[in-house]
Amino acid sequence: MKIMVTGGAGFIGSAVVRQAIRENLEIVNVDALTYASCIENVASVSNSPNYAFEHVDIRDRAALDRVFEGHKPDAVMHLAAESHVDRSIDGPSDFIETNINGTFNMLEAARAYWQDCGRPDGFRFHHISTDEVFGTLSDDKEELFTEQTSYDPRSPYSASKAASDHLVRAWHETYGLPVVLTNCSNNYGPYHFPEKLIPVVILNALEGKALPIYGDGSNVRDWLYVEDHADALLTVIRHGKIGRSYNIGGENERTNLELVTTLCRILDDLRPRDGGPYENLITFVTDRPGHDARYAIDPTRIRDELGWRPSVTIEEGLRKTVQWYLDNEEWWRPLQKRDGVGKRLGTG
Template sequence: MKLLVTGGAGFIGSAVVRQAVGEGHAVINLDALTYAACLENVASVANDPLYSFEQVDIRDAAAVDECIARNAPDAIMHLAAESHVDRSIDGPGVFIETNVMGTYNLLQSARALWERKGRDETFRFHHISTDEVFGSLPADPDVQFTEDTPYDPRSPYSASKASSDHLVRAWHETYGLPIVLTNCSNNYGPYHFPEKLIPVIILNALAGKPLPIYGDGSNVRDWLYVEDHADALLCVLKNGQVGRSYNIGGENERSNLQLVRTLCEILDRLSPRSDNASYAELITFVADRPGHDARYAIDPTRIRTELGWRPSVTVEEGLERTVRWYLDNEAWWQALQNREGVGQRLGTKA
């Protein structure tokens, strides 16, 4: 199968590219190479004859149309997006341009290709989204997001992703475009850009800096190891029902404070401080993010029962793998330290 993966130089997209090439698929990586992208993320497959790269901004409709028409993929996996909530608070415009208008451009080009292919029933447009479109959950562990949970986005980021989800469904209902849609929980793992919680904690700890936790650290997320997510996405692409959405979760709920304490315990063991004090002593509570959702949690029943998929990596195992990766790949993250916004507190303009 020939796949066009948008955002394939990003965190999740690069995991999809690496796995898809490993499975024998031809992959066209379409990426604008904005601040969070890094071609080092796909260095392991860069010389594989199944892999090719196209530097295209999905906001450029003509460039998107030309690339898709020329490559004529069997499926499009759309992961390209602005994704950092804090950045969306400070500058929402680029989130609307990329996540909404960029998705519109891709849908139009995909629809044109699909029609040129004679409305090929095997063609797929797979839109990858987030559980943040559903809003915030109460603490009750029996309450989780399902595919039927009403949308209730609370940030410019989640609102832009909700908008893109609605566009994808509309292109299926109105034009018949064969789509599948997935909404995932929080990802973590190797190649995570160093502005998100887990890499911030690891890198601040190694530098002896404060470990910032928003509010009182009680906000809960369901943590999904990125390579599990890539596996799930390819499973949905190949086996998911057209027009259907699937929630992908890690089945690993932890509060932010629990997560940071676990990271500190792993770091204490793998890279002890010179004074043998615990990294947990660096934990610092800071002003909360505006509109910070209290809890996200995925009910994975549909993907488990219909497609037989479930995560393989526990959060404890995944966090240890992640810490070891950052310890072993200092050159990768050091090269990103001077990129715009890295190491700064964002999302305070509200």
């Protein structure tokens, strides 16, 4: 199977690329190499005969047509997106252009290619999205996002992803394009760009800086180890039912404060600090506008229909993640110089 992966130099996309190459699949990595992409993320597989890279922006329809015609993929995994909520608050236009218009271009290029190939039954367009499209949940632990949950996005980022989800479903219903969709919970793990919460906490701690927590730290997220997510996505592209959506969760709900204190304890163990416990560096800062209170996924469908469930516990995954950052300073150090990294964004 040859899979065209958009955003394959990003955090989740690169995990998919590395996993797919390990499984002897052919990969065409399509990435614009924007600020959050890093070609080093796929350096370990770049010499594989099963790997090809195309420096292409999904907003460029003509370039997408050339990639489809030149590589003739059997399937598409569409991960390319602007994904940082704080940046979407400060500059929503990039999110509209990439997440909505870019997805439109992908759908039209894929449809043209699929039709030109005679509408092969085996073709798949897999759209990867987020649980943030569903809005926010209450504190009731019985309340979870399912595939039937109504959409209620609260940020420019989640609104743009919700729009892209609707486009994908419309192209299936109107044109018959064979699609599958997935909505995932918060990812973490190796190669996570250092502007998101977990890498910010790890890297700030190593430099003795404040560990910022929005509001009172009570916001809850369901954390999914990125390599588990990659495994789930490859399961869906192979076995998911056409027209079906699958929620992918880590079954690991934690408040932001619980998450940060866990990271501090792991760091205390792996890299003790002369100035005392890392927890002393925790600082509560003004919350961001429209901050959703809780996300949590019901993964029953993907578990029952496709036999997938996460394999990495939050404790194991966080320890592996901290150790990876300790071992890979040459990867994250240059990224700290990129635009906006290390600054407070999304204040409205």
